[in-house]
Amino acid sequence: MTNPGPRPAAPTHRRNVVLVWAAAVLVLAAVVVLGAIRTVPSPGSDSQTRDFLTRDFPTGDVLTVAHQQAPDPAEAAPAAPAAAAVDLPAEMQRIIGEHPDHRIGVAVMNTRDGQLQSYGDVAPYTAASTAKVLTAAAYYHLVETGDKSLDAPLGAFNAAFQLKAMINTSSDDSWLLLMRDIGYPNLTAYAATLGITYDPEQNLLAPADMARLLTQLATGKLLNADHTAELLGYMQHTNDEDLIPAAIAPGITVHHKYGVVQGYVHDAALLSAGDRSYAVVIYTWGPDDADSADRLDLIHDLTRQLTGALFGL
Template sequence: MTKPGPRPAAPAHHRNTVLVWAVAALVLAAVVVLGAVRTVAPTDRAFLTKDFLTSDFLTASQQAPSPSAGAPAPPPAAVDLAAGIQRIIGEHPDHRIGVAVMDTRDGQLQSYGDVAPYTAASTAKVLTAAAYYHLVETGDKSLDTPLGAFNAAFQLKAMINASNNDAWLLLMQDIGYPNLTAYAATLGITYDPEKNLIAPPDMARLLTQLATGKLLNADHTAELLGYMQHTNDENLIPAALAPGITVHHKYGVVLGYVHDAALLSAGDRSYAVVIYTWGPNDADSAARLDLIHDLTHQVTGALFGQ
């Protein structure tokens, strides 16, 4: 039997045809894979959209930024401010006590106790100062106007920082009582200079408008607030504040009435806090100071956690 010899090699054109089909198969496979990738990608990106990240599928803790991302500090622990103030009021049945707290950021007002109008004593001097500065800004008055032995600028500082009553009378007379009442009305405040009656919430509104620059221009706002620091009597609200709380205030004391009206701020929180009291004991008694301090501690504990 004759042994078969080696098989002849495939023709060159047949080898080329095989290579062409192999390449075509690879290209087709790549197209299929690429098409699959392009089809899946948009669905994957949908998981990163804002709508998805804020959906109900995520818990509140997952949505909140982490502390390392510069998130604001958490608010102070909740304190029942209403219950605390009512407790203090209940401990002083022979006193009138009214407390008003207004958040200067959103104007939210909280009122406690008797918030009907009180004899405002010297706290109303802030309203007189604002009215006079307003007339200066409208060109109707000048800080250089002679009033008494000095000018209006001197009397404004004396009225607020040293609570000088002569300066107060000179400024009110220069404004005119009807004009002062009318100015208060434009601020949403009811005030009669003859009776000197103001409700705690109205005083809180006045302080809030001052703090937020809605009353006066920047220079006059800064000047008036400056006079409300380091006054000649820091024994009421300022004496009961924890370190780190900034205070601008105007106190008032007359015939059994002891008041303090303050702007308190710490960090990014700022509030107008007004405490009005009347009682049968002496206005400057230790018992009345303790009452003001107890109310201040209750309020700042709720607002600032201290």
């Protein structure tokens, strides 16, 4: 039997092919591992690592996040939150508590439904000139019943002149003439028909009673349309607009009557905007001067809080 001799070695080119494929597999594995390492961000804790690795990303989300540019700060800023509603009782109590040496009484009545809110000391105050609105209403009422005439002489002028002077420029002389012409007992009786306790000699009114008077005026329950409009007209652009009107936001209409005497500083106003209307009465007494900056600040602070709550302005 013939010896075939040694077997020839495998062709060199076949070994080269195998080596090339093995190297390719190793390179591909290295690329995959490196890509995985670079894709996962460094976690801050073990729990964060588990959260990230177990998160179920929709297709494409990782790439989107990886390549997303930082947002423009102006575009990314969240919308400003809506202004928080004013806690009116809390704000009223805060302001009143900051002035322990003052008497402060506040009454607010919704002229649409008659709902009353009262804060602070609501006992009667010396009403000062705010009571002139009651005298004016009583006189107009007598005109409407035929017992008085606006054209009748009264003092150096006629009753119509005295009415305007009493309300628009707060003339005390005109007030005295009109009260005497009405008669003090008649004025007290008229107030009683409105549910208001009033003695002209004492000139005492509670803030809530003043709010009731203004509400009845605003809703046409006191006087006819012409006299209502005339009286309200006198309560605008008066000779002193430094109290409630000075703290009113634009868009709110104001009709008011102020009163100042011997430490008392009051303002009683009808405020309206859109379909909202309120009688707002602020009565104050204090040891400081009636025209002091502190008293003005007190009334302005009360007014701003009230109007902010009532009108959102």
